[in-house]
Amino acid sequence: xxxxxxxxxxxxxxxxxxxxxxxxxYAMWSVIATEAMLFICMFGAxxxxxNNKDRWAQESPPQLRFPLILLAILLSSSFVLHWGERxxxxxxxxxxxxxxxxxxxxxxxxxxxxxxxxxxxxxxxWSELAPYSDAYGSIFYTITSLxxxxxxxxxxxxxxxxxxxxxxxxxxxxxxxxxxIALYWHFVDVVWxxxxxxxxxxxxxxxxxxxx
Amino acid sequence: MTTIxxxxxxxxxxxxxxxxxxxxxxxxxxxxxxxxxxxxxxxxVIGGLEALLMRIQLSRSDLTVLSPEAYNQIFTMHGVTxxxxxxxxILSGFAVYLVPLMIGARDMAFPRLNAFTYWTYLxxxxxxxxxxxIGQSPHAGWFAYVPYTLxxxxxxxxxxIYALSLIFLTISTTGGAINFIVTxxxxxxxxxxISRMPLFLYSTLxxxxxxxxxxxxLTAACIFLELDRRWGTHFFHIxxxxxxxxxxQLFWFFGHPWVYVIFLPxxxxxxxxxxxxxxxxIVGYPFVAIATVLTGVVGFGVWLHHMFTIGMSDIAMSLFxxxxxxxxVFTTIQVFAWLATIWKGHPVATAxxxxxxxxxxxxVIGGLxxxxxxxxxxxxxxxxxxYVVAHIHYVLIGSNVFPVFAGFYYWLPxxxxxxxxxxxxxxxxxxxxVGFNIGFFPMHILGLLGMPRxxxxxxxxxxxxxxxxxxxxGAFALGIGILISIINLLVSLRSGVLAGRNPWNSDGLxxxxxxxxxxxxxxxxxxxxxxxxxxxxxDEEDDPDNDRVLDWGRLTxxxxxxDANPIGLATIPGDSLLPLIxxxxxxxxxxxxxxxxxxxxxxxxLITFAIGCVWMxxxxxKEVM
Numbered sequence: 039x040x041x042x043x044x045x046x047x048x049x050x051x052x053x054x055x056x057x058x059x060x061x062x063x064y065a066m067w068s069v070i071a072t073e074a075m076l077f078i079c080m081f082g083a084x085x086x087x088x089n090n091k092d093r094w095a096q097e098s099p100p101q102l103r104f105p106l107i108l109l110a111i112l113l114s115s116s117f118v119l120h121w122g123e124r125x126x127x128x129x130x131x132x133x134x135x136x137x138x139x140x141x142x143x144x145x146x147x148x149x150x151x152x153x154x155x156x157x158x159x160x161x162x163x164w165s166e167l168a169p170y171s172d173a174y175g176s177i178f179y180t181i182t183s184l185x186x187x188x189x190x191x192x193x194x195x196x197x198x199x200x201x202x203x204x205x206x207x208x209x210x211x212x213x214x215x216x217x218x219i220a221l222y223w224h225f226v227d228v229v230w231x232x233x234x235x236x237x238x239x240x241x242x243x244x245x246x247x248x249x250x
Numbered sequence: 251m252t253t254i255x256x257x258x259x260x261x262x263x264x265x266x267x268x269x270x271x272x273x274x275x276x277x278x279x280x281x282x283x284x285x286x287x288x289x290x291x292x293x294x295v296i297g298g299l300e301a302l303l304m305r306i307q308l309s310r311s312d313l314t315v316l317s318p319e320a321y322n323q324i325f326t327m328h329g330v331t332x333x334x335x336x337x338x339x340i341l342s343g344f345a346v347y348l349v350p351l352m353i354g355a356r357d358m359a360f361p362r363l364n365a366f367t368y369w370t371y372l373x374x375x376x377x378x379x380x381x382x383x384i385g386q387s388p389h390a391g392w393f394a395y396v397p398y399t400l401x402x403x404x405x406x407x408x409x410x411i412y413a414l415s416l417i418f419l420t421i422s423t424t425g426g427a428i429n430f431i432v433t434x435x436x437x438x439x440x441x442x443x444i445s446r447m448p449l450f451l452y453s454t455l456x457x458x459x460x461x462x463x464x465x466x467x468l469t470a471a472c473i474f475l476e477l478d479r480r481w482g483t484h485f486f487h488i489x490x491x492x493x494x495x496x497x498x499q500l501f502w503f504f505g506h507p508w509v510y511v512i513f514l515p516x517x518x519x520x521x522x523x524x525x526x527x528x529x530x531x532i533v534g535y536p537f538v539a540i541a542t543v544l545t546g547v548v549g550f551g552v553w554l555h556h557m558f559t560i561g562m563s564d565i566a567m568s569l570f571x572x573x574x575x576x577x578x579v580f581t582t583i584q585v586f587a588w589l590a591t592i593w594k595g596h597p598v599a600t601a602x603x604x605x606x607x608x609x610x611x612x613x614v615i616g617g618l619x620x621x622x623x624x625x626x627x628x629x630x631x632x633x634x635x636x637y638v639v640a641h642i643h644y645v646l647i648g649s650n651v652f653p654v655f656a657g658f659y660y661w662l663p664x665x666x667x668x669x670x671x672x673x674x675x676x677x678x679x680x681x682x683x684v685g686f687n688i689g690f691f692p693m694h695i696l697g698l699l700g701m702p703r704x705x706x707x708x709x710x711x712x713x714x715x716x717x718x719x720x721x722x723x724g725a726f727a728l729g730i731g732i733l734i735s736i737i738n739l740l741v742s743l744r745s746g747v748l749a750g751r752n753p754w755n756s757d758g759l760x761x762x763x764x765x766x767x768x769x770x771x772x773x774x775x776x777x778x779x780x781x782x783x784x785x786x787x788x789d790e791e792d793d794p795d796n797d798r799v800l801d802w803g804r805l806t807x808x809x810x811x812x813d814a815n816p817i818g819l820a821t822i823p824g825d826s827l828l829p830l831i832x833x834x835x836x837x838x839x840x841x842x843x844x845x846x847x848x849x850x851x852x853x854x855x856l857i858t859f860a861i862g863c864v865w866m867x868x869x870x871x872k873e874v875m
Contacts, residue, residue, distance in 0.1 A: 044786050047441025047777040050816045052798045058808040058818025061359050061432055068428040068462060076466035079500060083470065086496055087485070169483050173491035176483035180473070198863050215866065 062213025063221060070225045073188070077229050080181045081236055087173045095248045099241035100167075100178070104159040105234045108152055112227045115148035123220050135204045138216065142200045145223065149193045156186055178237060185233060188226045195219045257773050259801040264356065264769040266825055275825040277361035278769060282368045283347025284665060289372055290340035291736075294651075296379075297331035298729055300324050309722040311710040321706035322389035323408070327382070329392030330412065333512070334419055335375045337650050341515035342371075342426050344657055345454045347665060349430065351760035351767060352448050354439030354776040354790075356806040357822050359432040362829050362865065363425050369833035370422035377840055378415040381408055388412035391704060393505060394475070396486040396497040401479050410479060410844050413472040418840045420465045427458035434458075435811045439759065439790075441778035442814045448758055448781075449532065452539045453518025456546035457511050463550070464507035471500035480846055495560060502553035510549040512646065514542060516653035517584055520606050523653075523660050524588045526756040527603040528595025531782050534587040541580040548577050558629045567626050574624035578617055585610060585617075600754070601675025605656035608683050612648025616641060619694065634704075637697025643690045655682070655735060662739065663753050667765045668746030674738040682731030689724025692717040757782035762790060774798045775807055778814070832861040 122141025125134040160179075169179040199215050266276040276282070303324055307316045316324065346364060350357055358364045381387040386406035390399045399409045434455045438447070474485040475497065484490035486497060525532040532538060554562065554570040588610055597603065619641040623629045632638060655678075663669045696717050701708065708714050752761040761784055763772050775798040776783065776790035783790050793799070800806070804822040809815055839854035 043781070044779045044788055045441075045443075045446075047779050048813075048815045050440065052440070052775060052800065052807050052816055052819070055807065055816060055819050058820050060818075061436060061808075061820060064432045064436065065360065065363075065428050068431055072424055072428075072462040072466055075463050076469060079467045079470040079503070083474070083485070083496055083500065086499060087491065087493055091491065169477075169481075171490075173484045173487070173493070176477070176485050176492070180477065180483070194859060198866075203868060 059214050062215065062218040065213075066218045066221050070222070073225065074229075077181070077184075077232070080177070080184065081232070084177045084181065084236065087177055092248075093174060094241050094244040099245050100163060100238055102238055102242055104155065104162075105230075105238045108155055108159075109230060109234050111148050111152045111155070112230050115145045115152075116224050116227045118148070119145045119220050119223055123217055126216055139200060142196050142216075146193055146196050146200065149189055149196070153186060153189060153193075156182070181233060181237065185226070185229055188229070192219070192223045192226050196223065256796065256799045256801045257768070260770040260773060260799070261768065263801070263804055266769070271827070272825065274830050275365075275827045277357070277365045277823065277825055277829070279346050279350050279358050279361065279364060280665075280767060280769070282364055283343050283345075285368055286339055286343030286346055286371070287665075289368075289375070290336050290343055293331050293336040293375060294340070294732075297328050297336055298732065300328040300331070302725060302729055304328065305722040305725040307706065308708075308718050310719065311708050311712075311715050313707060316706060318706045319389065322704075323382070323387035325704060326388045326391055326394075326412075327378075330378065330388065332646070333392055333508070334416065335371075335378065337512040337646060338423065338508075339371055340654055341454075341457075341512070341650075342367075342423075344519065344654075344661065345430060345450075345515060346426075348661065348760055349433055349451065349454060350437070351763060351771060352451060352758055353434065353437060353442060354759050354772065354778070355433065355437040356770050356775075356800075356804070358429050359437055359820065360429050362823055362826050363429050365826070366829035366833060367422045367425040367429065369830050370418065370425070370836060373833050373837040374415050374418035374422060374840075377418060377837060377844075378411060380841070380844075381411045386411070393501055394497075396475065396478075396494050399475060399479075400486060407844055410476060413476045413479075414840045414843050417469055417472050417476075418836065420469050421836070423461055424465055427461035430454055430458040431462075436808050437806055437820065438809050438814045439776045439778050440807060440809055440814055440816045442809075444812050444814075445536075446778060446781045447539075448518075449521035449535070449538055449542070450515065450518035452542045453514040453516075453521075456543050457514050460507045460511055460514075460546045460549065464504050464511070467500045467504035468508075471497055471504070474500075476843075495557075498557050498560065499553075502556045503550075505556065506553040507546070507549045509645070510545055513649045514545060516609075516650050516657075517581075518542065519653050519657045519660075520588060520609065521584070522756075522758060523602055523606045523656050525591050525595070526660070526754055526758075527598045527600055527606070528591045529598065530591065530595040531757070531785070532587060533590040533594060534583070535781060537583050538587045541583040545577060545580045548573060548580070552577060555624055555629070558626055559633045571624055571626055575621060578621055578624075581613070581617055585614060600659065601670070601672050601679060602656045602659035602754075604676055604679040605652050605659060608679060609648050609652030609656065612644055612652065612686070615691075616644030616646075616648045619644060632697055634702055635697035636693040636701045636703055639703050640690050640693035640697060643693070647686055647690070652682075655679075658735065658739070660754065661760075662742075663746075663749035664760060664765050664767070666739075666743055666746070667749055668742045669749050669753060670738050670742045670746060674734060674741075678731050678734035678738060680731075681734060682728055685724050685727025685729075685731050687724070689721050689728055692720050692724075696721070752784065757785045759783050759790065775800065826865070828861055828865045832858055832865065835861055 118141050122138040122145070125138040125141070127133070167175045167178065169176050196219055199219050202215065264278070266272045266278050266281065303316065304321065307313055307321060346358070384407065386408040388394065388408040388411060390404060390409065394409065394412060398404060434447075434451050474483070477483040478485050478487070484492045486492045486494050488494065521532055521538055552570055552573040554566060555574045558567060592607075619637070623632055623638065623641055659670055659675050696714060699713055701712075701714050749765045751764060754761075759776055759778070762776065772791060774791040774793040774796075777798075778790060779788035780786040800819065804824060805819045806822055807816045808818040808820045810817055835854055835858040839851050839858060842851040842854060
């Protein structure tokens with residue numbers, strides 16, 4: 039069957055190629071895609087349940103100060119973690135593993151602060167709004183606590199990376215755990231940005247529209 | 251001389267020891283693929299027996315073989331089993347076995363994840379089949395509409411098991427999809443550019459993306475259902491501002507793409523089998539590839555056609571009706587490509603080809619009845635009648651079961667090393683084909699006569715009796731046909747003719763290895779120069795300097811996503827018991843959640859995380875450097 043169209047394949051030598059450690063990051067991008075879709079479904083449910091109901095004409099929406107402080111915490115944690123990631127770039131000899139580890143633990147502390155403040159926010163609002171009050175309460179708490187669950191998972195993974203031994207040429211995982219987990223953490227932060235917009239900022243604007 | 255020792259070194263690196271521990275710890279994609287296939291066929295048999303029970307009950311009017319509640323539970327278990335635990339996993343089984351061989355990789359990108367997804371698939375099925383043993387099976391059909399599934403109308407644990415075992419299964423399916431995406435995009439043999447991939451890889455890749463973007467809707471719906479049932483929320487309670495249609499929207503946003511998850515890999519298999527037995531490359535390769543991808547994309551825009559009867563605006567109905575019709579164009583492109591391939595080729599009548607051509611015929615019938623139900627007035631008439639049952643079975647059996655059997659007759663010689671009996675295979679085909687059409691075509695008529703689906707019995711004198719008897723006879727014939735093939739397989743394992751490397755003289759890389767393949771695939775990583783590597787005059791394994799043996803570690807080349815230029819070597823982890831242990835911990839989590847044992851469940855979740863930590867702990871890999 040020599041009628042089959044042929045193109046000469048690349049003749050790169052295989053045996054001298056470097057070890058590739060990027061599969062973990064590709065897998066994490068896939069995880070992020072599917073998790074993002076989960077949150078999109080949640081936001082879709084939020085708007086579907088709110089459809090044809092003008093809730094903010096009567097009720098006051100959740101206060102803006104908590105989510106904005108939380109946003110500041112998360113965004114700064116992302117910057118810290120990104121700085122830590124950059125300490126690990128370049129050849130193995132010039133990587134500053136200690137600094138990267140410190141950045142990781144600062145991020146963990148900030149994430150714990152996030153969880154504590156969000157817990158206080160729940161406590162603060164609980165008497166007016168609880169998951170079992172009505173459908174809005176159900177979806178509000180489901181979205182925010184699903185995000186909190188992602189934060190918890192992120193913190194646990196970062197704590198795990200934080201106690202990892204330093205790995206180099208002979209002791210290592212097949213993937214790059216630090217950048218993989220950092221990618222996940224940035225994703226969790228971005229989700230919070232959307233939660234702030236959809237669940238806090240827009241309702242407050244709608245409320246302003248009704249009051250004035 | 252060097253080749254022999256290289257093969258020995260590769261074997262010692264890649265072979266799983268034949269011990270009890272090895273059996274549980276293996277991460278070999280070939281072993282796991284076989285397990286997927288065997289487990290999925292077991293679910294096919296279980297679901298098939300449930301169907302036969304239903305057909306006995308419906309064979310005549312006013313029978314009392316099954317009580318109404320038992321009938322409800324059995325048709326629900328039949329649907330859930332077939333759609334979730336047979337139809338998609340069987341295709342995963344083929345893909346797990348074949349994808350690394352087709353792309354010339356030594357294993358999947360994440361072999362331990364591969365083992366984990368198999369075990370979670372098995373355990374989620376066990377969780378579902380816990381339900382009949384505690385006497386509380388789900389009973390609301392495979393799409394479980396609220397409010398019937400809320401605690402007020404379904405107080406038992408059946409619907410909790412439904413929701414939680416589905417969430418459990420989504421973990422398995424999503425993990426598998428990620429594994430396929432990274433494997434297909436990164437581990438293809440040097441030279442296998444994206445324009446030269448076997449079409450089965452296009453369909454598996456599309457399906458994997460559809461899973462990534464479609465399954466979260468099911469997860470969200472099941473989370474809402476479980477929260478509403480046991481934890482006091484109000485997503486589906488209208489009095490508290492909830493919406494019962496929210497379930498339908500989320501479920502079908504997942505549900506219709508899922509149809510393509512079940513359907514596309516099977517068409518990908520046909521796109522390999524039909525050209526192989528027509529003795530020529532497929533006609534219109536790029537069109538088939540693009541049609542496959544577009545089916546996956548447009549499949550996300552048609553879900554409302556399952557809900558035309560709920561009352562919606564004309565513009566929404568028109569858009570989704572048009573979308574549903576448009577998607578048939580893509581399927582038509584594939585069908586015409588297959589027909590043209592047969593027309594222009596020199597077809598060989600093997601049992602596999604019989605199944606392939608038979609499935610194309612039934613796919614066309616099922617597709618046409620789908621076009622009918624895409625027309626809104628017809629849909630209003632046919633909705634929730636046996637017409638829809640006929641349609642779904644023509645599409646699913648025509649586009650899944652028959653291609654899967656074609657795939658069995660085509661690839662089992664590669665997997666077992668022995669050919670199946672052709673004569674018995676053709677008998678099996680004819681019995682299945684005739685039985686299927688006798689069994690399901692009259693359902694169209696029953697539906698148009700007005701027989702609703704999901705009724706446990708019917709009164710005499712409505713004109714349903716004789717057609718239902720015909721349907722029952724056909725269903726049993728279909729079961730006998732499947733049984734013939736299973737017997738054929740068991741006989742061939744013992745006394746089949748040895749297959750050799752390439753019994754069908756096919757074109758794909760999977761046929762260049764021995765049958766069954768060595769644990770490492772091929773000694774030299776192949777180079778690919780065309781779409782039909784074994785039909786061109788380029789020698790894929792020509793490697794005079796032993797540059798592509800990679801026998802000093804568990805390694806496989808990493809290539810670029812589009813052009814497949816080699817850029818690195820991937821280290822492939824070895825056998826591990828952790829995937830199995832982690833699946834058991836997750837099973838314990840979901841099983842305890844069914845009984846709302848929160849603290850035990852949370853403990854199980856923490857244990858799962860701890861196992862994951864051990865799994866990912868850095869290891870000494872001195873031999874690589």
